[in-house]
Amino acid sequence: MTEIPIxxxxxxxxxxxxxxxxxxxxxxxxxxxxxxxxxxxxxALKSYIRDLKKIGVNVLLLLPHFFPSFSEYIVKNFxxxxxxxxxxxxxxxxMTYAESxxxxxxxxxxxxxxxxxxxxxSRSWFMNADEKGTEAGADDTDAxxxxxxxxxxxxxxxxxxxELLDYWLQKVIFPHVSQYHVNAxxxxxAWGLDPKGLSYIVKETKARFPHVWxxxxxxxxxxxxxxxxxxxxxxxxxxxxxMYWYEKGRYxxxxxxxxxxxxxxxPSCSLFSSHDVLMPAMRSMATLRSKQYGKLNEKALHRQxxxxxxxxxxxxxxxxxxxxxxxxxxxxxxISALLSTDVMFAAGSEKCLLERVNVxxxxxxxxxxxxxxxLPSFMATILRxxxxxxxxxxxxxxxxxxxxxxxxxxxxxFIKRSSTRILMTAVNTNLSQAVACPIxxxxxxxxxxxxxxxxxxxxxxxxxxxxxxxxxxxxxxxLYTPFS
Numbered sequence: 001m002t003e004i005p006i007x008x009x010x011x012x013x014x015x016x017x018x019x020x021x022x023x024x025x026x027x028x029x030x031x032x033x034x035x036x037x038x039x040x041x042x043x044a045l046k047s048y049i050r051d052l053k054k055i056g057v058n059v060l061l062l063l064p065h066f067f068p069s070f071s072e073y074i075v076k077n078f079x080x081x082x083x084x085x086x087x088x089x090x091x092x093x094x095m096t097y098a099e100s101x102x103x104x105x106x107x108x109x110x111x112x113x114x115x116x117x118x119x120x121x122s123r124s125w126f127m128n129a130d131e132k133g134t135e136a137g138a139d140d141t142d143a144x145x146x147x148x149x150x151x152x153x154x155x156x157x158x159x160x161x162x163e164l165l166d167y168w169l170q171k172v173i174f175p176h177v178s179q180y181h182v183n184a185x186x187x188x189x190a191w192g193l194d195p196k197g198l199s200y201i202v203k204e205t206k207a208r209f210p211h212v213w214x215x216x217x218x219x220x221x222x223x224x225x226x227x228x229x230x231x232x233x234x235x236x237x238x239x240x241x242x243m244y245w246y247e248k249g250r251y252x253x254x255x256x257x258x259x260x261x262x263x264x265x266x267p268s269c270s271l272f273s274s275h276d277v278l279m280p281a282m283r284s285m286a287t288l289r290s291k292q293y294g295k296l297n298e299k300a301l302h303r304q305x306x307x308x309x310x311x312x313x314x315x316x317x318x319x320x321x322x323x324x325x326x327x328x329x330x331x332x333x334x335i336s337a338l339l340s341t342d343v344m345f346a347a348g349s350e351k352c353l354l355e356r357v358n359v360x361x362x363x364x365x366x367x368x369x370x371x372x373x374x375l376p377s378f379m380a381t382i383l384r385x386x387x388x389x390x391x392x393x394x395x396x397x398x399x400x401x402x403x404x405x406x407x408x409x410x411x412x413x414f415i416k417r418s419s420t421r422i423l424m425t426a427v428n429t430n431l432s433q434a435v436a437c438p439i440x441x442x443x444x445x446x447x448x449x450x451x452x453x454x455x456x457x458x459x460x461x462x463x464x465x466x467x468x469x470x471x472x473x474x475x476x477x478x479l480y481t482p483f484s
Contacts, residue, residue, distance in 0.1 A: 008476065028386065034060060035359065053101045058102065071360050127155070216238075218231060271336065281352040281353060285321075324431055339425075400412070436470060451477065
């Protein structure tokens, strides 16, 4: 049976026009969130970096690479690298290699907390150091949907102390930039840091190294603007867009709009996946089996499939289900890639890994549970399209529509307005039935429309479109107003 084309064509009579690539500075960031525990040795990591470059990744985001306690995010010694690298010379060699491929090299620094027995950190630099310290953690939901406090196993550092701030600069940040070829920093748990301390770190770094840029983590259960407040005040350049992270967060569009205004339009990053969230294959499997899994939250879903049913790889299910899951993942990637200026995916997403990243136990064995498919080449195709138009590489006012809940398939997507231009991205997650896809009036009133195709775009007259054209099962459409 012939597979349905993934992109609908509403203007089939029009010639296909080839996408022209934007200059590098006009392109959004495409992050690969890479746990170093996935690799046996630095050469294996470098080989994977080559694969990422082929997909279109331009930012290597390495999970904390310092000498860990029991987790990368609970550091024992910030002045020694983790066992994978062994020495700073080896680490610098990997960063130099990524630089040679034209990729930014971003490290992830847990400024907020560390092992209570961390080497080179004065005990006086911890919160409540004279007592028993303050355990680091945050509110989260458990598998039963209850809000619970999750402690991470580390203790909170007092980043209002000048001595600690100078330690971060002199012993951690400056050597990484000047000697190890790092040019970007993810600020872990930025929402929990002292605002003045965080501002000092950012400003002092940029005064000495103007080319270094910062990504302030703002993921969590609170509203985006609250989580991003410290990072904005500190002068962070980029942020996460929480909309795609939440599957049912209907307040998110208004929250993103407030963030867009307050941050003065700073770029945000949508998450196809990261080490904090479910892998896309798991989410798509839940959509495919919505009657079975549709009501489970993320933790319950992972527990059910991996722990109770023992399914740790798509190799354990039928080829037909594999094909359908990959189709749903492609639809998800179209939405996440075009939603914001930037997009991120966790290493292994393109290999259809099911198990979420576990910063305590993930290993090369877990990474090797992926499968080979055409998903990486499809992601590369979408990213080439993304890099062809400024509308796909800017933030704007986002209005989602359709069925975003896991147990409801059908038409879903978003409308984005950026300056005077409009983008509509819609997908049909129902793999057995065609669905109507309403076209907003503002698009229908445009003089002309462009529709995205796998290898280019077509220009057509908006008035020739039905008001509710049809998307076939598992199909997508990307319609937008071209440059006038």
